[in-house]
Amino acid sequence: MDEKMNMKHILEQVQNGGLTVEEAEKYLKKESFEEMGFAKLDMQRELRTGFQEVVYCAGKPDSYLISIFQTLYEKNGEVFGTRATPAQYELVRQSLPQIEYDAVSRILKIEQNPAEKAAKRIGSVVVCTAGTADIPVAEEAAQTAEYFGTAVTRIYDVGVSGLHRLLANTETIQQANCVVAVAGMEGALASVVGGLVSNPVIAVPTSVGYGASLHGLSALLTMINSCANGIAVVNIDNGYGAGYLATQINRLAEKHL
Numbered sequence: 408m409d410e411k412m413n414m415k416h417i418l419e420q421v422q423n424g425g426l427t428v429e430e431a432e433k434y435l436k437k438e439s440f441e442e443m444g445f446a447k448l449d450m451q452r453e454l455r456t457g458f459q460e461v462v463y464c465a466g467k468p469d470s471y472l473i474s475i476f477q478t479l480y481e482k483n484g485e486v487f488g489t490r491a492t493p494a495q496y497e498l499v500r501q502s503l504p505q506i507e508y509d510a511v512s513r514i515l516k517i518e519q520n521p522a523e524k525a526a527k528r529i530g531s532v533v534v535c536t537a538g539t540a541d542i543p544v545a546e547e548a549a550q551t552a553e554y555f556g557t558a559v560t561r562i563y564d565v566g567v568s569g570l571h572r573l574l575a576n577t578e579t580i581q582q583a584n585c586v587v588a589v590a591g592m593e594g595a596l597a598s599v600v601g602g603l604v605s606n607p608v609i610a611v612p613t614s615v616g617y618g619a620s621l622h623g624l625s626a627l628l629t630m631i632n633s634c635a636n637g638i639a640v641v642n643i644d645n646g647y648g649a650g651y652l653a654t655q656i657n658r659l660a661e662k663h664l
């Protein structure tokens with residue numbers, strides 16, 4: 408079963424003959440969690456939410472990280488981790504040589520049939536940044552959404568210091584099911600985007616900026632206090648959370664077309 412499956416999808420597949428009863432039973436009999444002592448891996452999260460458990464790599468002891476990646480890969484055939492360091496990549500690669508690492512987004516992953524998955528991505532999410540320095544957080548959002556089956560368009564370096572750059576992409580932004588606006592400094596990009604589109608905007612404040620930006624707090628407060636409607640705000644530098652939420656919105660939009 409290559410497709411992401413939730414409970415309803417499994418039952419529908421059995422009903423229309425896409426799965427045998429035995430195949431469905433095997434999938435549904437997965438243990439609710441994998442007890443590892445130092446971690447309890449949520450093996451049924453995809454059944455409940457439509458998303459497999461993702462590994463937050465930062466701060467995990469080496470042996471724990473390796474065991475978690477090995478177990479999730481063995482159980483699911485793929486695994487996705489965020490905030491990984493180059494050293495963690497080299498470490499995990501010793502036991503999982505097929506692991507891939509993107510140094511910009513800091514994502515560490517193994518995908519099942521990546522070319523096939525890419526061809527099946529649905530909908531449209533636009534990820535845009537105010538500046539080039541915001542791209543690492545934006546890539547975390549974009550690659551998270553792509554991993555979970557969303558078609559993503561990137562529009563980078565279109566901040567308010569040169570508003571014509573954003574306006575040149577208005578049509579693309581307006582056609583998206585959801586827009587992720589990633590910005591540091593004063594964080595004004597989200598408000599401008601919110602005034603241009605009819606669909607939801609996810610604002611992501613970044614810790615990019617000089618002293619008074621307070622490591623992203625200024626951008627966070629600007630986004631929370633936006634006078635534009637339809638904007639939701641995630642935590643500072645939380646590209647993963649934005650990509651996850653954008654995927655949920657995108658799935659709903661495509662479902663109701």
